[in-house]
Amino acid sequence: MTSEQVVLDVEGLRMRYGTTDVLHDVTFQARHGEVLALLGPNGAGKTTTIEILEGFRMRSAGRVSVLGVDPAHADERWRARVGVVLQSWRDHGKWRVRELLAHLGTYYSCYATEQVVRPWDPDDLVAAVGLTAQADKKIRTLSGGQRRRLDVAVGIVGRPELLFLDEPTTGFDPVARREFHDLVHRLASQDQTTILLTTHDLDEAEKLADRIVVLDGGRIVADGTADELAQRIAGDDEVRWTHAGQHHVRAVKESTKFVHDLFRQYGDEITDLEVRRASLEDTYLSLVRRVELEGATR
């Protein structure tokens, strides 16, 4: 597989419940090995989108191709190439961690190829998600963070080419979150797994994703890398300075050039200089606010 290969291809996706459209004309792509974040506030349509891609929900209209197959009509061979981690699992409480991973792994054994060894060895997998100490514990005795890591382990037991993570770190403490991020990075870099994750946490999207798709009110309002989004949309940096005892604040596009000109004009009369780059958070908030305003005036 080349890194240019499109793994996820969504075009004009629509979802309608009764007379309400929850997804309008959603279009995006993900390439092999890419980590893509679907970012948006609650109710933006993230979960609906990911469920359609997982093949768990039928769409109303549009074209969807996941690993070259329409998930609405996909077979078990396709299923073996896809990993799914949902928002909440409570299943298999009586099973032990290693026991469940070994059991679920057996279903994938007949889908091994020369390139991909399937399934993942249960002991290695338990170690990879940091659950070695809990390997023989019953699943219902795990803490929230441990349970979530087990969910990820189940999602990757068949060494998927594409992994779906729906709100993976909800309810994590900062340490668990950090460990989880490391795990996702390892999957993406070592195993070249393509990952689609949903989150309402901007910080998480920025840390994990190569590319961010912002979804709001069922529409895609932005698509790009974290840097691109910050520049393309908000764009304005904030420059503050003092000159002749007066404070100035100015929002400018190219802050470096602006400061250079400022010094050329006034030299060392400029004091208290402060430059604040447009942050992704500003971008995100202004995007979401803009959509909400449009929604209110419509």
Next chain:
Amino acid sequence: MNPTTTALRAGWKRGLIELRQSLTNGADLWNHAFWPVLMLIVTFFLRDVSFGQSGFSVGTLALPSILGMNAAMAMVTMSQLLTAEREDGTLLRAKATPNGMLGYLVGKIVSVAGGLIVDLAIFLVPGVFIVSGLVTGSLDSWLTLAWVLALGMVAALPIGAVLGSAFSSARGQGLLILPILAMIAISGVFYPITSLPVWLQWVAQVFPVYWLGLGMRSALLPDAAVAVEIGESWRHLETVGVLTAWAVLGLVLAPIVLRRMARRESGSSVAQRREKSLQRVG
């Protein structure tokens, strides 16, 4: 190995693992023992009550009937497990695994059938010492018991799966118990069916509980006991006929209903049910 064989094997192993789990934890062991022990107590008090001029005690007549009833109850177990495991996401997990649904179903059949055999043994082994007059010394008895039990399970488990997919919550599942109790009451389990009005006898003969009870009685009671049955016959042919009809019905319906249910499963439907059940508690 081809995927279907892989899934069948995985399902078999899954069933054995779940059976072991249910026999090694307190709550499940209690569930296994509760009904058999209760039934043993009932049988104990019925052991000296004689039934009319038949020369048999009600306890002796009831013991095989209770075995049959318990076997039919595997239907309820199946149905309850399916509803509960749809609610907690086990079914969705199976759906997310290649051929996981097949493995899940095979596993469920193995663990429910295995659990049933354990339950029956808990009841039967002490039971034969409590009541007198059972035929337990001949191979014939045990062979009859085996085929009735096997056919009964093939009839009961798929129907249970169909019922399990029909209910959307564990709460709806609770409503199922009322008609089931009514069915047991008219099926001649605790008192011979010939003492009931004829029209009720006909209703009872539609359902598998009566036939499972009759089959078990034909296995474990001496020939003279046939006198209290309808038509004074063990009616093996009819037993096979009715149970097979239920089995065919279940085996035809189950895949259709299960597939429809599985198609509707998604992460948000599991989350929705979870929220609903939390609201109920709160």
